[in-house]
Amino acid sequence: MDLAFALFERHKELILTLNECLSDTRDILIILDVINILTNKTKQTQLPELFLGQSNAILGEKLLLTQEMIDTTHTYFDRMADGQLMKFMNQNINLDWHPLPHESINQFIENLSDESVPDSTKYISYTCLCDIPSVHIKTRAKLYYLFNIFIEKVLPMIDLSLSPGDSILIDRIQSARNYILSTTKFQLFNDTLVKTRSTSEFCPDIKFDTVKASLGEHPEDTMFYQAYKQSYSNASRAFRRTMDERAWTAVFIGMHSNDGGGPYRDSITRMCAELCSTKLPLFILCPNGRTNSGSNCDRWIPNVFPPNRPIPDEFKNQYRFVGQLMGMAIRTRNLLDVRFPTLLWKQLVQEKVTIEDIEAIDMQSFTIINQMEENIKQVKILNECEDGNVNDDCDYLFSSIMSELTFDVVSSAGQTYELIPGGFHIPITAANFEDYCMRYRQYRINEFHRQIDFIRQGLYSVVPSAYLTLFTASELEEAVCGKGYIDIEMLKRHTYYSSDSETTSHISRFWSVLSEMFSEEQKKLFLIFVWGRSTLPNRDEDFSSSFTIARLETSGNVDDALPKSHTCAFGLDLPPYSTKEIMYERLNYAITYCSSIDNDWTMN
Incomplete structure (x- = not known):
């Protein structure tokens, strides 16, 4: 039973x-x-x-x-x-x-x-x-x-x-x-x-030579490269931190600052600035940016490598490290101020890259072959109307107008590569034109595929890939970089006034300058000045501390004084300037030129 x-x-x-x-x-x-x-x-x-x-x-x-x-x-x-x-x-x-x-x-x-x-x-x-x-x-x-x-x-x-x-x-x-x-x-x-978060409480030190990074002329001098050499081998585990945790402690050689958060955030900001610059060979300004035409002129694309040669291991690992930094940003909400195009974010979430995505960063990318296809189409239409010989007219078109074109392509970086072995010596004819167009488009769509795939490998080593592949390109970009603009109203909601209030006259002038007179770039510089980072959290609940404004009393003329900031404490000592114009001038000077940092991580 x-x-x-x-x-x-x-x-x-x-x-x-x-x-x-x-x-x-x-x-x-x-x-x-x-x-x-x-x-x-x-x-x-x-x-x-x-x-x-x-x-x-x-x-x-x-x-x-x-x-x-x-x-x-x-x-x-x-x-x-x-x-x-x-x-x-x-x-x-x-x-x-x-x-x-x-x-x-x-x-x-x-x-x-x-x-x-x-x-x-x-x-x-x-x-x-x-x-x-x-x-x-x-x-x-x-x-x-x-x-x-x-x-x-x-x-x-x-x-x-x-x-x-x-x-x-x-x-x-x-x-x-x-x-x-x-x-x-x-x-x-x-x-x-x-x-999948890390349970280790150990926070490794990364030593930065900021003088070398500022004055050096080689990629190896940069803050990014210094961080890469010291942390890449362990980043896949060390970067799996929780919200607002630091992935490393920043030690600035030759300075006496203790990292209460300001140096760490500043190190991230500086690395992002280097990635989107000519200091590193990993990314280049997109063609639209170099010609100052079309849209997305501020977007940086992966550098181009010969299509039939392997990418050197050193570059592969540095691209992976970029992905690991992205994963760290998603986990900790210490966002990255990088300006990459939609096509990069698309490939990271395994979404198909289109011709429109390429044209968004290089408006001239398909102009030549589109014109060639249109010319051939017109020739065929005319011959159909006149009962002429289509093949003869197409051959004449290629031999007379397009005789110098061969099976090669000019890359986004300006180099010329063969589309097939021996392509430099193979002329484009009516017989092989369709094959040329197919190979040309295939090259342009896949031009950055290998580089972005290494970034993806780094990203997926820090965050799980599964549900990330359901994100849209814009959702992933926002998770890594934030909203792309500084939300002044959000910053207001998280501001504490130690000696005044929001309605005090010089405080009102301050918010007016930030919201009405500062450009987006100036707003980013202001955040760097007071917090060591160039982006705000995406949401109100992601603020771990309030922005503090204190009145700065001076013995002389208040309008001649400059503000002081405390990046570790996310604070600003603000003189009560008498006019909005003076407030703008003094703040703009401070965020542009006052970046000497020492001791308690105060910018003076």
Whole structure:
């Protein structure tokens, strides 16, 4: 009897396990159907019955979702409108790296209007949503939310660390990354950060020769290289710190400062400045920047290496170290002020790089072959109209106008490389033109692939790759670099006045100068002056200390005095200047020229 009972219990366990597996498989198939509907507008919009059937139980009667509502709404949304609605939801739902109660999202959707007319005022910053009736925006938001509830159940069951092409299922889910709410991604990602953090309390010293870094003319003199040589071998473990923890203690040779946080933050700021400069050979200013034309002129791209030769190991490791610094920034929220293009962030999250991404940093990159293709197209059209010989005219076009072109390409760094062996000596003809265009585009799209892949290896050695591959390029960039601008209102919310108040006249002038008269670059310099870092945290809850403003009393004319800062304490001693113009001049002089640091890490 005991044996029979044991077998019966085991049978029940197997049945329960099988039911759970079938349920999980069902949820995965439902997700795939919904992804097909969201990402392919040419397909039918019939949602799985089980998906809609659970909407009432999950969303409640107030947020009822029916197939008829979906069908009506579907016609209003294309990829651009979907993207803007997701952006609106991400920016207006309280983004948090900790579990967000579903009731908060429910409340957000309930508050959306049910009106059958557009609300151009509410969506003034979202041009694709301005003309869509509000009721359809609400319906679409409900669909996204329900999709996210299902995806949240499915994601822990699958291996997101697989490379593109290894799994059709993973590829399909990653193709829908734009439809997954940031809250969903960050909650799952943060759980993996906690599980993989370093438990060691040891914080290694990194010794910096700042004089050598400032005056040296070689890459080996830089702060970046000094940090790389001392910490690269152990960075994959040492950089797995928690929020606001330091990955190292900065020791500035020849100075008597104790690292209470200021030197550490300053070392990161200086390394970032070196990465986006000519001091290091790892990155170069993009072609648009060098010609001062087009957009993204301030973006730095990986340096170019001969396509048929291996990249030297020293460069490979330095690119990996860049990725490790990115991982450290994500974990500790000590953000990096680096200006890399979208194509780099895309490849880091394994998203496909497009021709448009290349043109965004090099507007002339495809001009020649596009013109050549257009010329051939025109020749063919003319010959069709005149019954001429297309091949003869195309051959004449290449031999007369394009006779000097061969199978080579000018790289983003200005060097010329062969597209095939012996390409310098192979002329482009009508017969091989299509092959040339294919190889040209392939080279330009993959020009930085190896370099970025080494950065990715470094990044994934510090943070888990799984849920990171669900981030969009812009989400990863913000996690590493912050918002890209200094939010003065956020800084105000985290300011303590030791002897005055926000309404005191010279304090009001101070905030007016920062918000109205300072450029973004000046705001960054100001942050470096008072805090040793060039970015603010992304969120209010990421502030570990308040910015303190104290009145600086002087014995002479107050308008002649300069402010003082305390980067370890995130503080500013501010003279009560009499006018806004004098406040601007003195602050601007201080942030531009006053960078001698010693003893208590005070800038004078």
